[in-house]
Amino acid sequence: MKNLFLPLAICMFLANISCQKENKVNPPKPFGPLPSSEQLAWYEMEMNAFIHFTINTFTDKEWGFGDESPELFNPTSFDADQWMETLEQAGFKGVILTAKHHDGFALWPSAYTEHSIKNSPFQSGNGDIVKSVSESATEHGLKFGVYLSPWDRNRSDYGEPSYVEYYRNQLRELFTGYGPIFEMWFDGANGGDGYYGGSNEKRTIDRRNYYDWPTTLKMVDSMQPKVLFFSDAGPDLRWVGNERGIGGKTHWNTITPDTLFAGKSGIENLLQHGTPGGTHWIPAEVNVSIRPGWFYHKAEDSLVRTPENLFQRYLTSVGRGSTLLLNIPPDTRGLFHENDVKALKGFRKILDSVFQYDMAKSSTVMASTYRGDDFRFSPINLIDENDETYWTTDDGVTSASFEIELDTERKLNYLLLQEYIQLGQRVAAFDIYTWQNNQWKKLGSETTIGYKRIVPLNGIKTSKIKIEISEALACPLISNVGLY
Template identity: 35%
Template sequence: MMTRAWSISRRQWVFYLVGAVNWLSAVVYSQAPPTAYLRTPSANQLEWHALEYYAFIHFGPNTFTNEEWGTSQSTPDVFAPTALDTDQWAKSFADAGMAGMILTAKHHDGMALWDTNTTTYKISNGKWAKDRVSQGLNADVVQMAAASAKKYGIKFGIYLSPWDIHRDPAMSKTNLTGTIYDEPQIFGDNTPGDYNEFYAQQLTELVTMKLSDGSPIQVSELWLDGNSGSATVQTFNWTDFRNIIHEYQPGAIMWGHQGVDARWVGNEDGVTVATNWHTISRTQDEPHYSGDQLETGVRDGAYWTPAEADARLRDGWFYHANEKSKTADTLMTMYMQSVGRSVNLLLDVPPDTTGQIVEGDVDILLQFGSQRDAFLSRTILNPGLPVNASSVRGEDFALYGPANVLDGNKDTYWAVNDNETTSTLEVDLDGTYTVDAFITQEHIALGQRVGGYAIDAVVNGTYQTLATGTSLGYKRIDRLSASVETNRIRLRITQANATPLVNSFQVLGARSGSV
C-alpha cells in the first residue's frame, strides 16, 4: 500500500513538473499580440484599399456640348445618347480587371442624371428621357448604372458635385431665362436659401435609391469633389453629409479633398511620389493641404485618410472626339506609380455621345489588363519554401513566423518583439531564378509603421541591394530596371516607428533557363 501510494504521488509530481515547465516556457517565450499603432483603418477602408483599381465615368450634358464644366447651361434636351448601354460599361470594366465604377450623378453643371425631386434641371425633363419612358424603358441613368454594376459583379460609386453652377448666382445662365429651369440661386453663404439642405436632399435620394427590381442600391464610394470655378463662397456642412452616408450606406467610403475616409492624391495624373503615408492631420473643415502635401501625407497623422489617384484615359474628363487615349504601356507606368505606391487608381473612361465606351478605349483597357496580369502573375514564392527571420515575436512561429508572409492570408503576418524596430527575412528560392520585381505589404490593420526597407539578392555569391524604399503601407511594388539571377532573397526593415508587421512578401520572375 505504501509503495502504491508513493507511486501515485510520483506520477502526480511528474505531471506537475511537466506542467510547470510548460508554464515557465510560456512565460519566457509567449508574447501578447501587437497592439494597434496610432491610427488604423476602419473595416470599410481596409476593403477599399483592396479594390486598388476602378473606373471613373464622366457622363452628362457636357458629353454633348463638348464642355468640361457645363457653363453653357443648356436645357436637358441636350442630353441625347443614341444607344445608351450601361451594361457595356460594366462588362468592359469587369473584363479589364477593374473593381468598380464611379458615375457623375451630378457634375458641376448641376444637371441630375436621376429623377430627383430637388430640381427641374434633370435629364428626366428632356426629350430623350421622355421618349424612353413612353416606350416603357428606364431613363434613370444612375439607377441603370447601379444595376449594371451589380449584374457584372463590380462596385458602384457616385460622384455628386458640391459646386453647382446651376444654383450659383455668379454664373451666367442666359439660355435658361424664362424657362422652368430658371430656378432660385441658393448656392453661397449670402444667398436666400440653404444650399446645404438642398445638397443633403440630393445625397439622401441617391443613397436611398432602389433598383428597378426593388432591391436597395449599394454604394461603395461617394465622391464629393471640392473643385470650384466661382468666387462664390459656400461653406459646406461636411458633418451632415457624412452622417447621411453613414446612416444609409454604412459600407461606403466618403471621398473628399482631405477626407473624410479617403483623400485626393494631390494631382490628376494618376501618380504619387515615392513616399506616401495613409494618414493626414486635417479634416474637410480645416484649411486645405497643398497638392504636394496630399501626395506625401503626414506620417503618424491624426486621421487614417488614404489617397486615391484620379486620372484620365483621354485628355479631358468628358468625351471629346478630337482627343487621343493613353496607351496600355502608359497605363502600366501609371499603375506602378499609384497602386505600386500604396495608392488606389481611379481611371476616368468616358462614354461618347452614343452612351457607350468607345471600342478603341475598351481595347486599351483590355490590353493594359492583360499586361498587368501577365506581370503580376509571375510569382515565385510559394508556401513551404525555406524562410528564416532575424527574430520571431515570442518565438511563436505559428502566429508570427516568417512563413506567414507566403501563405496568401491577409490576416496573418510576420512580427518581431516590441523592442525591435528593424528586422530581416530571408527566403531560399530552392533553385536559381531570374527576378525583376518585388511586392511587399504591411499589415495595415494595425497601423502604418515602416519608414524604411531594402530588398537584397544573392548575386554571384554575395548579397547585393536591389531596391530601397521609405513608406510601405498597403502595397509596395518595386520593379527593377534590369533583371538579376539569384537563388536567395532578403527583405530588410531598416526603420519603423513601432515593431514592424509584414503581411506579404512576393518576388516576380521565372526559373532560370525556363522558356
C-alpha cells in the same frame, strides 16, 4: 541570431505538432490610427472606374456653364451593360458615376430640379442613367458609387442657405433610391463664374464652412453607414494631390486633417505623402483619366492611354499602397469607345502576364529574428498565402531583415510587399539586397509599404533577395511577400 530557413511543407508540418512552442508571447498591440472595415475592403478592390458622362459629352466641354438645354442630352445607343462588362473583364471592382457635375444637370429624374434627364429626349424623358448604371453594376459584381458636385453653375440660389438644402435633398434621393453606395465623391471645385439661373456672374463661397459638411455627411451616414467619403481632406479617403495617376513613393495612410487648411504651400506634397504619426487614417486615392480630358471628346480618340501606360499607372497607385480610380468617359452614343475598350483589354493582359506566377510561394525563408521565437510570428507567414498571418519582431525591435531563397537563379521584375495594416502602418524605410557573386549587393532603398508596395526590380538575376527594414514606427508586421 534567430533563423528560420525551411521549406514550406516542413514549416507547415511543424506548425501542427505539439512539440512546437506557441503562445509564448502576445501579438503586437495596435499602433496609431487604424483602418475601418470599409477602408480595408476598399484597398482590396484595388481598381475602380470613374465615369464622367453628362451634357458636356454633347457640347464637347469639360465644364458646362449651367445654361445648356436638357434637350442636348440624347445618347442614341446607351448601354450600361457594355460599360460594366468591359470593366468586369478588365478587373475593376467598383464604379463611380458623375450623377451631377458642375453644370448642375442631374442624370436621374430629380424631383428638386427641372435641369435633369427627365426633360431630355433620352428615352422620351423616362430615362434614369443612375438607376441603369447602379443595377448593371450589381449584376456584374461591381460596387456602385456617386459623384455629386457641390458646385452648381445652374442653380440661381447657389451661395445661399437654400442651395445647401437642395444639395442635401439630392443626396437623399441618391442614397435612398439606388441601392448600396460604397463611395461618395466630392471635390474642391466650389464657386466661380456660372449661369446661376440667368445671373451670369461670378460667385464665391466660404469653402470651409458654406456646406456645413459635418451635418451633410452625418445625414448621409444615417442612411448608409458603410459609405466612404472622398474629398481633398477625407474624412475617409483623401485626394492624392494630382490628377496624373501618381501616388507618393512615400505614402503614409495617416494624416492630420487640420494641416490641410494651413495654406496652399506644400499641400500637394502633404496629400501625396501623408504624415507619419498623423491623427487619422485617411489614405490617398489616385485618380487619372484614360484620356487627356475627363469627358469624351472625339478629338482625343487617338490620345487614349496605351496598355503599357495604364500598367505604369497601376504601379504608381496600387503599387504604392493606394487604389487606382481610372476615368473612362462614354461617348455621344452612350458607349465606351472602341479605343478605350482595346486599351483596357490590353492592360488586363499585361496584369495577368506579370502577376501570373509568384516565385516566392515555392521558396524558402529566413529572418534575422521573429517575435518571441513563437512560430505564429515566424517568416513562413510571408509566403503562406494567408492574409491574417504575419511575420513580426519583439516590441521595441524596429529594424530586422528577412531573406527569400529561390530554387535557382531567376530573373526578377517585381517585388511585392504587404504590411498587416489592421494593426497600423509602421515601416518607414527598407533596403533591398540581391545575392551577386556570393555576396549581398544593395539594389535600392525605399520608404513606406502600407497595404501593398510593388517595387520594380528591372529584370535582375539572382537566387536570393533580402529585405532589410531599417526604420519603423513600431515593430514591423509584414503579411505577404511576392516575387514576379
